[in-house]
Amino acid sequence: MHGHHGPAVEADAHSDTRPWGPMLVALVAQVLVVIDISVVNTAMPTIGHELGLGSSDLQWVVTAYLLLSGGCLLLGGRIADLISRRTVFLTGLTLFTTASLFTGFASGGAELIGGRAAQGAAAALMTPAALSIISTTYAGTQKARGLALWGAIGGLGIAVGVAVGGVLTTWASWEAIFWINVPIGVLAIAATFHVIAKDQKGPAGLAEFDVPGALVGVGSLATLMFTLARVESQGWASVQTAVGLGVAGILMVAFMLIEGRSAQPLVHPHTWKISSLVSSTTVMLGITGLLMAVVFLTSIFGQTALGYSALESGVAFLPLAMTLVVGTHLATHASAHLPVRTIAAIGLAIVSGGGLLLSRADSTSSYVGGLLPGLCLVGLGAGLVFAAVAGSAMNDIPAEHTGMASGFLMTGHEVGAALGVAVLSAVAGTAGNLTAASGVADAYSRGSMAITAIAVVFAAVAAVWMPAGKADAAHMHLH
Template identity: 35%
Template sequence: MNQPTAQPGAHPTRWRILGLLGVAQLMLILDVTVVAIALPHIETDLGLTREALTWTVSAYTLTFGGLMLLGGRISDLVGAKRVMLAGLLLFTAASLATGLADSGAMLVGGRIAQGVGAALLSPSALSLVVTLFDGDERNKALGIWSALGGGGAALGVLLGGLLTAGPGWSWVFYVNVPIGLVIAGVLAVLVPNQRAWAAGRPRLDVLGAVLVTAATASLIYALIDAGERGWLTPFIGWLVLAAVVGYVLFVVWQRRARSPLMDVRLLVRRPVATGAFLILMATALMIAVFFLGTFYFQQAQGYGALHTGLLFLPVAVATMLGANLTGRLIGRWGGRALAVGGLAVAAVGMAVPAVSLHPVAVVIGVSVAASGTGALFVVASAIALGQVAPQEAGIASGIVSTFHEFGASLGAAIVSSVAAASLTGTTLSGFAGGFTVAAVAAAVAVVIAALMTPGRPRQEEPALS
């Protein structure tokens, strides 16, 4: 494949920087799925309940996603390089503390601290990618970034199996420490200083960050607790109402604040809204697969952590192949066809284990679904970020990354409640129910994506002879 022509004035080490930033982002993504494979072992060692296990995933993704907009705003205010390095060092230190956890409270606390570091690192790193590349190179860089994120999530399960079966579950966190320190040192030298785009005295909308995080926390808590209390109980209803009120207050405050966390008008831009929706669906479906698959193979089938991790290797390959193929086709086909196709493939794949819970059927089904979600990651990033202005790169990256993590929180919470009985080992019906919900959600999303996603730009259409 021919290398895209470099833009005039392009940074000479931009591809090396992309590789290092990709590894840093990979750590953040891995820490969602690498933990999934270790959950049964953590449950045994620390005596955690189902709710606490779910919060081990959701506390990280919720903090990560809830503070992402704030991280993107800080990146625009003080410069992406400084924020990226600060987030990477905080995430590394928090990983060490989480690995040392000897109680559920310390574990969840460490995960929250990891989420804060990730919320600083991810949008600033993606902002650097957007500003270091332009034109066709930017699309290629975003495709690589998306492939790392999607495929890395699947590889996280394999790595989690290796570490959990070997030195123990604590090492799924310890492994971040030496990698984080080395990458931080190299990036501090290679990455050019970035211009801070905000004029005047910088202000941070902390109230906005608190409102959106609290609203999402209320919604996630409702989804997790519904598995115990029931979906239609008053308590769950009040939590959902509190989440709705919180989101409304967030929007109202953003329209009134002198220095808002984000311009809410960005969310009604068709490309940004579409990208946010697609990334949320892709991540929710991906996490549903890992959460259900981990407990199905280890508890229902009695497989070890390493065996389970190896079974997810085809999922990793399928995710990266789907992302790579989409990155090559999106310039010619446009986003709509690929988004609809990716969701349709995901729906078909999820339907296989919903119908048959034979281990072979589960592996085949989730691998097919993974190829579809891999495509969605690329389409979402390319649509939402492909044409943003430099001064909007940080906040636009923050929006996309926020919905990525909210999707992870929602996916874990929903399937945890749907499959609650199966997660405690009493029946297999919950696993089938979880895959069914995922298949139906993907099928409904096909229709939404067909209506929302922009078609191929007119100038790219072939001329009629």
């Protein structure tokens, strides 16, 4: 295996099969990152009780992670392109593992939130470098399979994270949800030195790094993530929300202007003309938002209306996780016969059907009759979409820009996660009180109907805008 690859050329899986080690390490690292988005959800009441934190402080345990990871992904991707994918991946993985260790030892709110912020910043370095390693190390069918698995992890981690959080909090302690990352991270670091070859320094190094663009771009995304995270407490009509969204928008316009004049832009202006990347990122934002909303609303509904414990609430999502794996498997086989836009549109239509079934659940529903069929449909559909999106997004990207493209795609994932919870909890709240047993069923029904409608809209977006070609048959050509 060579250290640095030019633009990947299409290769038959049988004639040019590379070792699976680099892909496995990259996928394991991404599992840690995505699980940590949702792993704290079921542990929140326990953390609040043991550390004496109120709801506003607890919100920051989630927000700090999303803020730093979502806000800095573009920056992390560009650094990976300019320095070295392996170096940036190792740096992010080491920081993430260390931050997880210290977060578990937190004795107060400030330490816990600071640890979560450090985890998020580390994830922003690790994630785009890991996806870039897969995209440049493999070709042909092998690459298509790796990207499909990557896409599946984007959804699977969210569902599994809730279950892992519930199990560890109930059977061990809330600290265990952070400490479990440490042995896995250490093994991944050791494996990286053995299986991922060094890649050459990028053409520009950091000599012409776009500092103004980085500051303004990160500022825009961080402001957006911060605003979305506070919508649930502030409301969409509040002055704080309006000002936050306005500032994020102004900074994004400034970012675009800076990028147009920069010698080494964080996001090359030509990026917006790569339809496969931009359309796939848009659909990634949609499906991640829908999945996060299903997990968030169903967790509350299960614990409030149906009386589930944290453990029961977490385990309730395992069928969703399993069907998501099935959906990914189906997508990898379908990609040889169907255009990615068709696979994604079918997946979103299935998610829409799942939302419709979930909207019929009420406080008298059983798990098997009320929640299970809808959760299985959501998982199956999401698996199809995540696999199709990850496969199509990284086509048409030359090797020297894969970090930037990876950061771009995963920014859609993080913004989608924040947006899904913010929008759909607000919609659900118009029909009833999410925290009261009397109104939660109406709120859940309204939120699930909104999920159905939004999934239909994104199915249309995927069908019209995503590439008409097959994910594993596209050639890489940007210039």
